[in-house]
Each structure stands twice: as C-alpha cells, then as structure tokens.
Amino acid sequence: MAATASGAERKVLEEEFKWLLREEVHVVLRQLQDILKEASKRFTLPVGTIDGQIKQENFVLGSSTMDQVKGVLTLQGDALCQADVNLKMPRTNQLLHFAFREDKQWKMQQIQDARNHVNQAIYLLTNRDEKYKFHTGSEVLKLMDAVMLQLTRARNRLTTPASLTLPEIASSSLTKMFTPALPGDILVNFYINLNKLCLLVYQLHALQPNSTKNFRPSGSSVMHNPGSMLEYNNQRFEVSHVQKVECVVPWLNDALLFFTVALQLCQQLKDKISVFSSYWNFSPY
Template sequence: MYLIIFLFFQQNEFEWLLHKEVHAVLNQLNSILVECVRRFPMPFSSNEGPYKQEKFVLSGAPDQLKCVVSLSGDCISHADISFKVQRQQVVNYRTTVQNDNPWRLHQVQDAANHLHQALFHIDNIDEDYNFQSSEEVLHILGNILGCLQRGRTSLIVPRKRTIDDLMKSRNMKCLVPNIAEDLALSFYIQSHKLVFAIYQVSSVQGSMKFDALQAEASIPWLNEVLVLFTVALQLCQQLKDKVRNTIFPNISLI
C-alpha cells in the first residue's frame, strides 16, 4: 500500500516536472543565453549595427615585446607590433595588422555559433508543447549541453597548431610588412585573455630549437561570456540529473 502511494506521488512529481518545470528551466536558460549573446561585441543580424571596437595593450616582457590591438568582434582590425629576437645579434622587428585585412579570431566566431545553436534548440520548443517522454527531454537537454560545452571549450582551450601550420596560416598574410620566414605570430583566446605569441625557429647543432615570446590582455566581455556559459551549463545539467533521478527513484523495500 505504501509503495503504491509512493509511486502515485512519484508519478505526479514526474508529470509536473515534465510539463511545468522543464519549460520553466528552458525559459530561464533562454534568458541566460540571450544575455550571453549580448555580451559579444559583434552584430548577429544586419539590424544590429557595426562591430564595437575596443583597444587593448597586451603586456609581456616590456623590453622585448610591445603589442597594441584594436579588437572588433571576432577579429583584430588593427595591431601595432614591435619585438626583438636574438640572432647573431639582437634584431628589431615592427609589423602591423591593417583594417582592410584583419586577423580573424575563429574561436570567438565558433563560440558564438555554438551559442546560437543552443538557442535554436530551445526556440524550437513551443511554450505549450507537451513532452511525451523523459527520453525526449533528455535528448533535447543533451543537444543543448553539447552546444554549450563546445562553445565554452572553444574559448578556454585554443586549438593546437604546429609551428608549420602557424607559418602557413592565412592570418600571417595580414602582416604589413611580412616578417622573416623563421618566425611565426599567433593571436588566440585562452579563457578571458587575448594572447599574442611569437615563435622563432632556429637550428642548434643540427637540432631544431623553438623560442617564444608572449603578451596578453584580459578582455572583460570574455569573462562575462564564460560566466554565463558556466551558469547555463550548470542549470541544464541540474535539470538533466533531476529528470534522470525522477525516472529512476531509489526504492528500498524492507
């Protein structure tokens, strides 16, 4: 008898979760992700106006590397770079990125694309839609979680590239003037920071040697985006766990 009553209440709880709480959490997720979209300083439609431009001074070894960039959405629209490298003697280099040929930050665009894909999965669900099964809810939540995880990871973990890949990168053609062939430059996002790195390849007694210089700047809107990604991930995972736990209650009979 007690088991029947327990299962009755468990069924009612599950139906309320399926028809009420899931929609409430999805609405909350939608608000968080819309707010996350607003943090990106780039338009997502033709009605939103031009890219917002921000200027940053990247800090590193002050006597070896100086870099000032203008960040416009998902690209570096302008950069003034000067650095020193050691050859037989110290050599000074100066190069720039010009407005007419910007340096693309694909990580930002990738994160924005995954974010919009997560919103697409939510927007596809009508407010009056009745979920028919727990599997249906878990499938949708899995899709949203996947998009959010990929979006967050694209900003936190830069894609690994070889020196050869960097040297042959299309972005290297943005530099005016070009730099020496044994040098590779890279801009990338790592968590809330914009990082600029210079790699020098040299041969020492027949073996390849790599030297690197690095400078970075904290980007406030990136930090806000990552916080919102994390909050959305936690909320989505909590709902997924609750649906699973409600489906498979731990029943102990004595």
C-alpha cells in the same frame, strides 16, 4: 497495507512527475534562454558608428618577458582588425615594428565558432516553447544533452586553442598580413585562451646544412618551446626565443561564466528527472 501504501506513494510520484514535466521544465527552459541570450549578446558587440559597423575595442598587450613585446590589438566582433606590435630582439636589442595592412583582418575562428554553438543551443530551446508538452523524462534528458553538447563545444572553443605545427604557422596567411613584411626568422600566432587574447612570437635561427644537431621536427602544439625545429621552404630552423603576451577580454569572461551557470542548470534538471526514472520508466500521458 504495504501494497496500498506503495500504490499511494506511486500516485504521488506520478503527480509530481506530471507537474515537473508540465511546469518546472518550462521554467528552467526560460531561465536557460535568458542566460544564453545574455551570453550571445556578449559576442555581438554594440554598434558604435553611424554606418552601423560593430564597435572596435582596443586591448594593450602585457608582457612578462621584460617588455620585449609591446603593442595594441584591435578587436571588432570576431575579427582582429588591427595588430600594432613592437618587438625587441633579445640578442641585438634591435627594435622591430609591424602592423596589419589596412586592407587585412584576421578572423578569430574560436570566437565565431563559440557564438555559433551558443546560437544553436538557443535554437534548440526555442523549439520547445510554452505550448510544447513533454511526455517522457527521456525526452527532457535528450534535449538537455543536446543543449549541454553545444555549450560544452562553445566553452571548449575558448578554452582549448588549436594545436598547430610550426610549418603550419609559417605557411599561414597571417604571416602575409603585416607591413612591413615580417622577417623570415619571425613567426607569429594569435589565439584565444579562456578570457584572454594571446600573441605568440617565435624567433628562429637557421640550422646550417653541416650542423651536427639531430634534426627532429616538432609536432603540433599550442605553444612551441625554444629548441623546437621545423623545415620550411627547404630550410631547417630552430626556435631560439619565444615571447607570449596576452590581454584580458572582459566579455569573454562573462560568456564563460554564463556557460557554466547554464550547464549547471541543465545538469540540475537532468538530476531531477533521473530521481523519478530510478523508480520507474513512466510515461504519464
């Protein structure tokens, strides 16, 4: 009797698993495609001009350092096409104004990379259309792992800015994009953090050759604190002040939400497959 019951149970599980592979997997794949297409749209902003160029968006920089840094950033897709910044020097209260030259744009590589990963995830899903037959659970798991890898990479590009050394920031082509030219004791860096577009402004002072300070150049970091040191063009500097200002980009927030929902859907499907795999390694076809 036990053997018969076990056989009947196995038959039911086999039929449920066949249905899962035949029907429910494709339902989830369609849902994932819909979600990721919406995410992809967020990275492709509406065309707003007669000549078909991507619409520009202006963002006002907010400061938590007593308005020492103010400005407006203009984003066009994955390119920062204008940065108009006012900086009040903390010691002298001197007001500096600098902006991108008209012929310059700064590519936001994080946005471009995140979009590419989303599109790669969509490509993986569209390769398994309604006519495709999944034969094993491991085949579904492999697809979900590949999609989740792309989505995780996309999310990480937005949530994990690149760590840079101060000399890397100083030698970046970004420093040559402004008019008037940035003073030699000012460094700037732009990056994405979650749903925010961030600007860091470093003010330096030169260390004298006879300085008694123990010179220790700083390593890589997203943000360097006051007291950090660097050597550039045979001159040693120390960071005296750091100002960070940022502005929220709403469509980046939407994209991150879509990533989270899609990753949850992938994991739920993996969990269902794993329930059957815990009984047996079954290939129904």
